[in-house]
Amino acid sequence: MDLNLKRPIAFLDLETTGINVTNDRIVELSVLKISPNGKEEWMSTRVNPEIPIPPKTTAIHGITDADVANAPVFREVAKNLTAFLEGCDLAGFNAVKFDIPVLAEEFLRANIDFNFRKRKYIDVQVIFHKKEQRTLSAAYQFYCEKSLVDAHSSKADTQATYDVLKSQLDRYSDLENDVEKLADFSCFNTNVDFAGRIILDENGVETFNFGKHKGKGVEAVFAEEPAYYSWMMNSDFPLYTKKILTEIKLRSFGKTK
Numbered sequence: 715m716d717l718n719l720k721r722p723i724a725f726l727d728l729e730t731t732g733i734n735v736t737n738d739r740i741v742e743l744s745v746l747k748i749s750p751n752g753k754e755e756w757m758s759t760r761v762n763p764e765i766p767i768p769p770k771t772t773a774i775h776g777i778t779d780a781d782v783a784n785a786p787v788f789r790e791v792a793k794n795l796t797a798f799l800e801g802c803d804l805a806g807f808n809a810v811k812f813d814i815p816v817l818a819e820e821f822l823r824a825n826i827d828f829n830f831r832k833r834k835y836i837d838v839q840v841i842f843h844k845k846e847q848r849t850l851s852a853a854y855q856f857y858c859e860k861s862l863v864d865a866h867s868s869k870a871d872t873q874a875t876y877d878v879l880k881s882q883l884d885r886y887s888d889l890e891n892d893v894e895k896l897a898d899f900s901c902f903n904t905n906v907d908f909a910g911r912i913i914l915d916e917n918g919v920e921t922f923n924f925g926k927h928k929g930k931g932v933e934a935v936f937a938e939e940p941a942y943y944s945w946m947m948n949s950d951f952p953l954y955t956k957k958i959l960t961e962i963k964l965r966s967f968g969k970t971k
Contacts, residue, residue, distance in 0.1 A: 715880055715881075715883040715884045715891060716752065716880065717748060717879070717880065717893075718745050718891040718892055718893075719748065719749070719750040719889065719893065720750065720800070720874050720893065720960075721750065721801055721803065722747050722748060722749045722750065722801055722802040722803070723747070723748050723802055723803045723804070723836070723893060724744075724745050724746065724747045724748075724798075724799050724802040724803070724804055724805065725745065725746040725748070725805045725806060725807055725872050725875050725876045726731055726742050726743065726744065726804060726805070726806050726809065726810075726813055726817070727741075727743070727744050727746065727806055727807070727813060727868040727871040727872040727875065728813045728816055728817065728868060729741050729742040729775040729777055729866065729867075729868045730763075730770060730771075730773055730816060731765055731766070731767050731771055731813070733812070733931065734908065735815045735819060735908070735952055736819065736887065736950060736951070736952045736953075738763075738790070738816065739761075739763030739764065739765055739815065739820070740763060740788055740817075740820055741760065741761055741762075741763050741767060741775075741777050741781075741782050742758075742759070742760050742775070742867075742868045743757075743758070743759060743791075743795075743817075743830040743868060744756070744757070744758040744868040744869040745757045745758070745763060745795070745798060745872070745873075746797070746872050746873065746876055747799075747802060748876070751958050755798075756869075757794070757795065757798045758816065758868065758869050758871050759785070759791055760781065760782050760785040760788065760894065761779070761782065761786065761787065761788050761791065762783055762784075762786065762787045763769075763782065763788075764784045764785065764787055765789075766779060767779050769910070771776045774866055775866040775867070776867075777805075777942060778864065781907065785837055787937060788823070788824055789823070789824035789825075790818045791851075792820070792821060792824040792826045794828070795827055796821075796828055798804075798925060799828070800882050802833070803834040803835070803836070803893050804833050804834075804836075805835070805836040805837070805838065805875070805876075805898070806838065806872075806875055806879045807837070807839045807842075807853075807864050807871065807874075807875045807878075807881065808837065808839040809835065809836045809837050809838075809839075809849050810835050810837045810840070810900065810901070810908070811837075811908075813837060814830065814835065814908060815908035815954065816951065817869055818908060818952075818953070818954040819952055819953050819954060821839075822954060822957060823953065830908075830954075834893050834894055835897050835899035835900060836893065836896045836897050836900050837878065837899070837900040837901075837902075838853070838875050838878055838879050838882070839853075839968045840899070840900040840901070841879070841882055841889070841896070841899060841900060842843075842882070844899070845882070845886065845887060849866050850862065850865070850875065850878075853876045853878050853947075854872045854878055857877075857878050857881035857882060858874075858878065858881050862874050869931070871896075871948040873942075874916060879896075887962060906920050906958055907953070907955040907958045908951070908952065908954055909951070909952050909955050910923055911923055911924055911955050912917070912932060912959070915929075915931075915970075920933070920936060920958075920962055922931045927939075927942070932959070932962050933962060933965075934946070936962070936963055936966060937966070941942065943959060943963055946959055947959070
């Protein structure tokens with residue numbers, strides 16, 4: 715079943731130096747953009763992460779320091795990537811917890827103000843786990859009856875993810891072919907930032923989801939304990955989390971007490 719699209723959707727997959735969203739970097743990225751008329755466009759490139767790739771990571775995706783030594787660094791591809799993703803919703807396999815947060819960190823390091831908040835996100839892994847509880851290779855075999863060749867190649871994984879979503883729509887009659895509905899089904903929670911440090915409570919208020927202020931409103935905490943904002947900004951939280959915190963703090967300046 716082809717996707718019912720009102721605007722383009724971009725399937726993405728990243729290969730990285732590791733699994734730490736805050737500190738690890740992209741070494742390869744692939745994006746498959748699907749337009750409402752069915753047109754498919756690719757953007758795929760190796761990226762020099764500017765830090766060493768650990769041998770244990772190379773053992774997974776096969777990319778070495780030598781492979782990316784002459785590749786562009788992320789800031790050199792960031793503007794083209796931003797233009798390619800203009801107006802697109804985003805999709806991937808484990809994308810909400812990993813690929814999209816890593817991409818957000820890279821954009822911020824490159825001083826690109828990419829607006830993630832206006833996108834819908836479909837996570838094919840979430841749909842798969844809610845329905846079948848498997849991995850991408852198993853999902854590809856289960857839904858598409860094919861073996862995933864070149865697993866952990868970003869392009870192969872991106873194509874497989876797109877194919878799996880279309881097959882999921884064919885298989886599950888209760889899975890509505892609508893990006894907004896698929897995005898809602900893909901989400902586990904109401905995260906405000908990708909790391910889940912800030913969530914929306916039942917009243918739609920941005921609330922801390924960790925530490926001593928868990929369950930308290932962010933604006934209320936900053937009003938009562940202004941130093942908490944400084945502590946978070948100087949600690950090892952993701953750049954995107956810090957960006958959201960700054961937006962909330964700046965917004966509160968205009969409010970009367």
